[in-house]
Amino acid sequence: MQDISNGLEPFPIPLIQSEAGSFETVIYITDSIFPNGTPISSFRPDEDEEQDDPWTCSCVRVDDDESALCTVRDSDTCDCVSGFGNFYTPPDAGFNQVLNIDALPERLPLVECSPQCPCAERCANRLTQRGVRLPLMVKQSSSGIGHGLFYSPPSEKSILPKGSFVSLYAGEYLTSPQARLRWASQLVNSKVGEGNYILSLKLPDEVWHIDPRYKGNIGRFLNHSCEPNCLIQVVRWGMDSLPRAAIFTKRSMKYGEVFSFDYANASGSTELALTLEKESHHEQDGGKRTKCLCSSTQCRGWMPFDESL
Numbered sequence: 001m002q003d004i005s006n007g008l009e010p011f012p013i014p015l016i017q018s019e020a021g022s023f024e025t026v027i028y029i030t031d032s033i034f035p036n037g038t039p040i041s042s043f044r045p046d047e048d049e050e051q052d053d054p055w056t057c058s059c060v061r062v063d064d065d066e067s068a069l070c071t072v073r074d075s076d077t078c079d080c081v082s083g084f085g086n087f088y089t090p091p092d093a094g095f096n097q098v099l100n101i102d103a104l105p106e107r108l109p110l111v112e113c114s115p116q117c118p119c120a121e122r123c124a125n126r127l128t129q130r131g132v133r134l135p136l137m138v139k140q141s142s143s144g145i146g147h148g149l150f151y152s153p154p155s156e157k158s159i160l161p162k163g164s165f166v167s168l169y170a171g172e173y174l175t176s177p178q179a180r181l182r183w184a185s186q187l188v189n190s191k192v193g194e195g196n197y198i199l200s201l202k203l204p205d206e207v208w209h210i211d212p213r214y215k216g217n218i219g220r221f222l223n224h225s226c227e228p229n230c231l232i233q234v235v236r237w238g239m240d241s242l243p244r245a246a247i248f249t250k251r252s253m254k255y256g257e258v259f260s261f262d263y264a265n266a267s268g269s270t271e272l273a274l275t276l277e278k279e280s281h282h283e284q285d286g287g288k289r290t291k292c293l294c295s296s297t298q299c300r301g302w303m304p305f306d307e308s309l
Contacts, residue, residue: 004028004218009132013218015147016139027215030131032170032244040173040242041115057081057113057238059123068095068124070113078125083239084111086125089163097127098163099233099248110246114238128235128246132167134160138221141258145293148258149221160253166230169199169219169245171212179209199266201234201243210245219247224303225260227296229253232266260294264304 003012008030032040057079059069068091075082087104088097104110113125134151135158141148151160174182179198197220199210212220222230228250235246247261250268262268290303 004138005030005132010130011133011135013132013136013138016137026212026220029170029215029217031168032173032210032242033215035172035174035178040244041237043242057117059113059117059119066122068122069119070117070123070125078113080111080113080117080125080238084109088124088127091124097124097165098161099127099165101163101231101233101248101250104233109243110233110235111239112235112237114241116238126237127165128168128244129237132218134164134166136166136218138218141223145223147221148223148260149218151253151255151257151259153255156255158255160249162249162252164249164253166222166247166249166259167217167219169210169212169222169232169247170217171197171199171210171220172215173242174198174209174211176207176209179211182211199232199245201245203234203243206243208243219245222247222259222261223294224263224292225294225296226262226292226300227294227298228261229257230259230261231268232261234267262304264300 001015001017003009004015005013005028008028034040057070059074059078070078070081070086071090072081072086075085080086085108087100087110089100091097099110112128113119113123115126115129117123117126135153137150137152138147139150140146149166153160179200183198197211197213197216199212201208201210230247231250232245232247234243236243245266247259249259253259292299292301292303
């Protein structure tokens with residue numbers, strides 16, 4: 001397959017299919033939706049609020065040149081930056097940026113300017129809204145854990161910096177009751193070896209579950225590792241938007257490396273609970289668990305599992 005996203009991402013993401021491997025087809029989406037197909041971008045915390053009047057930041061600075069806007073220097077003129085900061089590096093000539101992970105306070109949410117930001121393409125505070133822009137490839141993993149997402153730049157000498165945005169973890173947004181029903185249905189109807197991909201965003205005042213099994217993006221191809229090279233950071237596209245799960249590299253990566261994160265603690269944070277269960281099979285009596293195949297020196301031996309589902 002030349003492009004697993006079918007042209008929905010800025011750059012094609014090829015799928016290399018081995019003869020022995022199997023591939024579960026999903027409907028590709030670039031941003032999450034509700035089970036009825038409604039985009040989560042249409043969500044408003046106040047049901048009486050006009051749907052066509054979302055919260056937007058006010059950017060009053062006007063330049064004659066083509067420099068980026070909503071950077072750290074614009075804290076006096078951009079509501080988003082003044083209220084929540086901008087933890088992305090200033091864009092280079094190709095508008096490439098990375099997240100300064102070490103500078104992001106643990107309890108402070110990552111809030112980007114909303115899609116309605118008047119700075120449009122010049123906005124330097126909308127990195128996760130620009131889609132997948134890395135040279136990536138989906139192929140069978142050598143460890144026997146199914147397909148994985150690999151870094152595949154044209155040059156084998158290329159290094160992907162720490163804090164690079166990989167993709168969103170997109171899927172269907174479920175409430176806790178909906179997630180339990182779907183997980184129970186998968187236990188009954190799935191075969192051994194089929195995975196559960198539900199990611200749980202457990203924030204102080206809200207809980208959402210993201211299920212990309214039927215409708216999702218390349219985020220579903222990141223496998224578990226007890227010593228991962230990626231983490232998930234919750235990001236909001238404007239102050240009143242739903243939380244999204246954004247995948248960033250937590251260290252630099254080389255050509256051919258496979259992307260991974262820790263399903264037991266996807267964010268690597270003690271202040272934010274994110275759990276993803278991609279269990280091959282789980283017996284309700286607790287008698288069987290899935291063995292971890294990450295082969296890292298920090299391997300805990302078994303795959304994590306969220307008993308709340």
